[in-house]
Amino acid sequence: MSQRTIQRRKLIPSVQETGTxxxxxxxxxxxxxxxxxxxxxxxxxxxxxxxxxxxxxTSSASTKLVHGGLRYLEHYEFRLVRESLIERERLLNIAPHIIWPLRFVLPHDKGLRPAWLLRLGLFLYDHIGGRKELPATRTVDLRASPHADVLERRLVKGFEYSDCWVDDAxxxxxxxxxxxxxxxxxxxxxxxxxxxxxxxxxxxxxxxxxxxxxxxxxxxxxxxxxxxxxxxxxxxxxxxxxxxLRLVKGSHLVFPKLFDHDQAYIFQNKDNRIVFAIPYEGAFTLVGTTDQAFDGDANVIEISDEESAYICDAINEYLDKDVTPSDAVWSYAGVRPLYDDNSRNNSTVTxxxxxxxxxxxxxxxxxxxxxxxxxxxxxxxxxxxxxxAMPWLDPQQTWTASKALPGGDLPGANFARFLAAMEEQYAWMDSGVLRRLCRAYGSRVPLVTGDARSWADMGQDFGGGLTEREAEYLIAHEFAQSAEDILWRRSKLGLHMSGKEREGLQRWFAKREAVPTQ
Incomplete structure (x- = not known):
């Protein structure tokens, strides 16, 4: 902390005293x-x-990627892509628990963007952001495993490149x-x-x-x-x-796992848009997104039948086994509050x-x-x-590029090494639950578990691996105030729990709130 900042803290009375x-x-x-x-x-x-x-x-309704935005290169938004790619590796280092590398496979399909254009775009993508840690692009044979049993047989060649996944909320x-x-x-x-x-x-x-x-x-x-x-x-x-503002609605569908490997797909559409199919929450595949003009109530946003059909039609052009909207187990939608640059097409708005x-x-x-x-x-x-340009803030006193977010201070930003150490410490915990806790809380896992030495010590088991101790942690440290906050934003455990189990957490909240504070 700079001396200037220390002096200012001494000069300004506390907020409780001044209200300023x-x-x-x-x-x-x-x-x-x-x-x-x-x-x-x-x-x-x-x-x-x-x-x-x-x-x-909006911030919990994204496609959940930390990425440069490959398709933005087509719109000549080179500054945005470069800044995004530089930030991609910075964020990976300050939050290696909730952000991790993901390989994306982009199939080449005849009649759409030519292979040379895709390769040129990916060459730029690999180099304009100063990539240091993530693997470079490579060509892949889609007739070989693991893609041969997933994609339609007409697809022969593709490109595999790197981006990152993030738990957005x-x-x-x-x-x-x-x-x-x-x-x-x-x-x-x-x-x-x-x-x-x-x-x-x-x-x-x-x-x-x-x-x-x-x-x-x-x-x-x-x-x-x-x-x-x-x-x-x-x-x-x-x-x-x-x-x-120009509000643009984006919607997603979540299906039971559509493929068994851990790579994601990026599919080109005939309307020049793209759709992602991404491994999600272990047992699911996340597919999206759409781009539709929106002029309704931003407090109430749901995927439309038209959007559901669009998403399914888009991925069915590539997947060997077709899906329908009725196959989805969950959906979510949000609006992007974009600056209206008078672009005709919602997908090309900056x-x-x-x-x-x-x-x-x-x-x-x-x-x-x-x-x-x-x-x-x-x-x-x-x-x-x-x-x-607030005069009391030093514009040169930037600090967030290298300071880990809570739980992200893992040695060497190495999640695998951290998880191995935690598996020794928590040998009594189910490995799947422990991995989720490590991904969600990183080095703060001991704050979640407290002095627990067995699963029984974690308190009430709500299902899906959620316990009373974790719920209390989220209330005390992460501003959670309802079952929905926990099930759909602090986690996605709502996907892994039955309706009865979700209701059980709601009852626990109601009972907890009914107890007068001392």
Whole structure:
């Protein structure tokens, strides 16, 4: 920590005494959580408010990849791809428990992009981002195992390249946890219902889930509200039209495992889009995504019959065994809050992030964020703080590129070595459950298990490998407040549990909340 930061901490009274923050962040998705973490780590007094749970919307509805965006090369977005590829390996090193390498197979299909173009694109993909750790592209024979029994026989040649998988909702939670560890005030289920600009500070009205309101002041505001960014701007700057967003809906289907190997597929479609088929949660295959214009209620988003048919038709062009929407065991959908660049096609709208800074004269600023990708969230946070140019934050005091996220401080960032050591320590635990815990919590697994020396010590078994101790950990450390928070965002254990088991966790929450606190 710089001497400048230490001096500022001494000069500013605590938030509890003044009610004044350096920075109010509105939105608990990946961009908001990343900015809160970065700013708090530089010594700023930060409050983050999210009207629902962390990662309730866009940030838990992604294809769950840390990647450069191979198809963005076709749209000449070289800066975005380069920045994304550089960030890919940085994120892999600071969160090796929730992010791991994945090999993708891109079949060449006659009548679509020619093989030379695919190879050229992959050559660029391998080199413009300074790849150091991930394996390079290679040509594969699709007539050989393991692809011969998966793909249609007309497919002979393909290309295998590297990207990374990420647990998107956990990435948000870990950033919020680290922000909290650096002194940020994280308020979930708390909506900013009013913003009023004064001469020196903003006054914000916050309303929590119990309909209680509170007024706080902040020297600057970051509007990272995702699909609601224009709504927040309307409250902050009334009387001015705010129509900067283009909402694009993306949906996914989850099937029982469609192939047994651990590689993913990227399939080209005749409409020039691509669809991924990715190993998911051990027993499933995740397939998506779609690109549809969206103008409905962003609080309620579901996959449509049209999208389900599109996804199935797309992968059935490649898979030897066809699937139907009725084969899916789960689906999810979200909207991408993209900056409207007037592109005709939803799939070609830029995925790059765009800032809008409103700071007339000496008035306190508000920075609104449009677009962005999970992969570039950390760099976006650095750029956002630089853009705000808050005089008490040193723009050179960047720190998040090398500091591990909670649980990510594994020796040598080597997950396999870490897992082997944990298997010795937890010989009494089912190996599948232990592996999941290690993937979810990394070096924090001992905080989850506490002094447990047997499975019985873990408390009530809810099913799917979820225990009372883990649930209590998520409530105490990761801002979970409901069964849904745990089953579908802090984990995907809802996929592995029966309806009866999920109801059991809901009853446990209800009983827990009914007990008066001491």
């Amino acid at each position: 923050f350096d920075l109010l962040v509105i939105g608990g998705g990946i961009n908001g959580a990343g900015i809160a973490r970065d700013a708090a780590g530089r010594g700023a007094k930060v409050l983050l408010c999210e009207k629902d749970d962390l990662a309730s919307h 956990r990435l948000v939670a870990l950033n919020a946890m680290d922000a909290d560890a650096h002194g940020a005030d994280i308020r979930t289920r708390t909506e900013c219902v009013a913003l009023e600009r004064g001469d020196k500070v903003w006054t914000a009205t916050l309303r929590n889930a119990n309909n209680q309101t509170e007024h706080i002041t902040a020297r600057a505001v970051v509007n990272a509200a995702g699909p609601w960014v224009d709504n927040v701007l309307g409250r902050a700057i009334p009387g001015k039209e705010h129509q900067n 995925r790059d992030y765009v800032f809008e800074l409103d700071s007339p004269g000496d008035a306190p600023p508000i920075l609104s964020i449009f677009g962005g990708k999970i992969t570039t969230y950390r760099k976006l946070a650095e750029h956002a703080l630089q853009k705000l």
